Amino acid sequence: MATVLGIGVVAGPFLPGSFLSAAQTGSAAVVTAAAEEVLAPFGEPATPCSVTDARLPEISGMAVSGDTTLVMNDGGDAVTVHLLDASCAVVGERTAAVDPYDPEDMALAADGTVWFADTGDNRLSRETVALIALRPDGTAQVHRLTYPDGPHDAEALLLAPDGTPYLVTKEVLGVSGVYRPTAALDPAATVPMERVAELALSLTGTPGGPVGRAGQLLVTGGAVSQDGALIALRTYTDAYVWPLVGSDVPGALAGAPARVALPESPQGEAVAFAADARSLVVSGEGLPAAVTVLPSTGALSPAAAVGPADAATAVEPGTASGGLSPWTAGVIAALAAGVLVWASGKLRRRH
Numbered sequence: 623m624a625t626v627l628g629i630g631v632v633a634g635p636f637l638p639g640s641f642l643s644a645a646q647t648g649s650a651a652v653v654t655a656a657a658e659e660v661l662a663p664f665g666e667p668a669t670p671c672s673v674t675d676a677r678l679p680e681i682s683g684m685a686v687s688g689d690t691t692l693v694m695n696d697g698g699d700a701v702t703v704h705l706l707d708a709s710c711a712v713v714g715e716r717t718a719a720v721d722p723y724d725p726e727d728m729a730l731a732a733d734g735t736v737w738f739a740d741t742g743d744n745r746l747s748r749e750t751v752a753l754i755a756l757r758p759d760g761t762a763q764v765h766r767l768t769y770p771d772g773p774h775d776a777e778a779l780l781l782a783p784d785g786t787p788y789l790v791t792k793e794v795l796g797v798s799g800v801y802r803p804t805a806a807l808d809p810a811a812t813v814p815m816e817r818v819a820e821l822a823l824s825l826t827g828t829p830g831g832p833v834g835r836a837g838q839l840l841v842t843g844g845a846v847s848q849d850g851a852l853i854a855l856r857t858y859t860d861a862y863v864w865p866l867v868g869s870d871v872p873g874a875l876a877g878a879p880a881r882v883a884l885p886e887s888p889q890g891e892a893v894a895f896a897a898d899a900r901s902l903v904v905s906g907e908g909l910p911a912a913v914t915v916l917p918s919t920g921a922l923s924p925a926a927a928v929g930p931a932d933a934a935t936a937v938e939p940g941t942a943s944g945g946l947s948p949w950t951a952g953v954i955a956a957l958a959a960g961v962l963v964w965a966s967g968k969l970r971r972r973h
Contacts, residue, residue, distance in 0.1 A: 664901070664918060675712045676909070681892050682907065683779075685845070686730075691705070692704070696742070697724070699721050701720045701756050718760060729846070735755050739789065741789055743776070744775055751767050765807040768815065769815055774793075775791060782869035783868070790844055796823040799821075823841070829886050830890060844856070851865065858890050861882050887906045
């Protein structure tokens with residue numbers, strides 16, 4: 623393992639690459655995201671402020687409510703959401719005495735409940751994962767879930783307008799699974815999940831993240847717009863946006879996404895929609911943590927191909943950096959990413 627880790631570290635820089643009260647019934651067919659992309663309708667990114675508060679060294683999830691941005695850490699001994707003003711200063715917090723295992727993302731429900739995705743599992747060893755509801759009155763409930771096909775590491779939560787939660791896994795080969803509960807969440811029972819979609823990502827050529835080009839394949843966060851019209855998922859390097867009709871998240875993900883290359887960051891994990899429900903807001907781990915806004919410039923529209931914002935780093939379809947095929951590049955990138963993620967999991971404190 624030490625030898626493989628050494629290869630990964632050396633080669634990394636050069637590698638290519640109200641559901642609570644109504645049960646869901648039936649089983650949706652697995653769908654796969656369309657290979658095409660559509661023109662990303664976002665303007666030049668701007669960073670109005672950066673988080674410097676020592677209480678937020680690992681921003682992993684975020685949401686926006688009016689003029690307030692809600693953020694959470696990856697880890698900690700209690701479920702806590704910090705409230706930021708327009709200058710990225712902490713102006714309040716909401717917390718409950720629930721000790722999570724590995725919280726990775728969050729979503730804000732219409733009733734003010736903050737949902738934590740306690741779904742991180744770098745070692746693929748958890749028998750259950752959890753969604754933790756932190757309610758406006760300060761109470762919290764833990765809802766346990768199981769996968770139908772063994773453990774997964776998941777860092778993205780999509781909360782559909784009807785309250786249905788969807789987890790999107792973080793996969794080093796770029797094919798993420800999308801899972802939802804098969805019944806209403808119940809704090810007194812463990813609810814099984816079903817796999818309802820697959821999301822196939824490919825190398826984009828966008829730089830950033832802690833694992834080289836493999837970071838272009840790893841889903842690290844998700845969001846649903848406040849008006850329920852859009853879905854966003856992000857990797858360490860790029861954001862993808864889909865139109866959403868009703869609460870049909872699997873159907874939305876089967877369509878062609880808009881992709882936008884994100885500004886390079888050491889470990890970008892958080893994504894949210896801004897107060898206008900169209901612009902994107904992103905941030906990540908480490909201090910200072912830039913809070914970057916990508917302003918919406920129009921509706922989604924078809925395009926034959928989309929590359930990173932910097933044309934100099936673009937990769938032609940069907941090829942990868944260094945002339946390797948996408949499959950070869952992806953396998954090499956996955957090897958490095960898998961080793962580095964494994965090493966990270968061993969080093970991080972988890973209960």
